[in-house]
Amino acid sequence: xxxxxxxxxxxxxxxxxxxxxxxxxxxxxxxxxxxxxxxxxxxxxxxxxxxxxxxxxxxxxxxxxxxxxxxxxxxxxxxxx
Amino acid sequence: xxxxxxxxxxxxxxxxxxxxxxxxxxxxxxxxxxxxxxxxxxxxxxxxxxxxxxxxxxxxxxxxxxxxxxxxxxxxxxxxxxxxxxxxxxxxxxxxxxxxxxxxxxxxxxxxxxxxxxxxxxxxxxxxxxxxxxxxxxxxxxxxxxxxxxxxxxxxxxxxxxxxxxxxxxxxxxxxxx
Numbered sequence: 001x002x003x004x005x006x007x008x009x010x011x012x013x014x015x016x017x018x019x020x021x022x023x024x025x026x027x028x029x030x031x032x033x034x035x036x037x038x039x040x041x042x043x044x045x046x047x048x049x050x051x052x053x054x055x056x057x058x059x060x061x062x063x064x065x066x067x068x069x070x071x072x073x074x075x076x077x078x079x080x081x
Numbered sequence: 082x083x084x085x086x087x088x089x090x091x092x093x094x095x096x097x098x099x100x101x102x103x104x105x106x107x108x109x110x111x112x113x114x115x116x117x118x119x120x121x122x123x124x125x126x127x128x129x130x131x132x133x134x135x136x137x138x139x140x141x142x143x144x145x146x147x148x149x150x151x152x153x154x155x156x157x158x159x160x161x162x163x164x165x166x167x168x169x170x171x172x173x174x175x176x177x178x179x180x181x182x183x184x185x186x187x188x189x190x191x192x193x194x195x196x197x198x199x200x201x202x203x204x205x206x207x208x209x210x211x212x213x214x215x216x217x218x219x220x221x222x223x224x225x226x227x228x229x230x231x232x233x234x235x236x237x238x239x240x241x242x243x244x245x246x247x248x249x250x251x252x253x254x255x256x257x258x259x
Binding site for chain 2 (some may be wrong): 002005008009011015022023024025026027029030031032033034036037038040041043044045046055
């Protein structure tokens, strides 16, 4: 939906239906759309996770050093080491 | 026909969702198609519809500006459904198709008469999903010259939410009846 929305076509929905009900697909689609929008917005605000990967509560400056400029979910695993 | 069929209106029993659908139909955005699809996930449908209407038609930022931003985003998302819908409230406030097109494609042109605050807000919507890296500290400093932090959050949340729902509707292949 984010990187190649044209690939979410009828064939893709047919594939989804092998695993999920139509009601569940709507739930997933709304969830993805919501997150697609908000995580881009949040990224512009430059705030970082409150917790380090080891569970410590950290300030924004330390968290920025730990997590870097890119969201961890979109980067390589090393980004959060 | 959308990839996921909408529920018939009479299959929606939740009075709150029915009221939100009626409110949206009065506003014109969305029409009943989007909420009837959302109604398949009723726990999500009510808060999503409430947020969709509230963020668009309420708040402290001029509704005509938000309507223009919403259409700019829908066109960028290539979502034919939301791009074709129009707010009756904004139309009643004097927003025309020509002004919408100017706001989408020529807002930086001084001859079009957009204020510096409007230009900055439209640029915010334009850049958010085109190149979010340009929405940096300098950009927010510029926004703060014209908008309070509360209104910047209102605009940012509005942009994020509506674009997300537009991309969802695009994936469903939705088209408005109009």
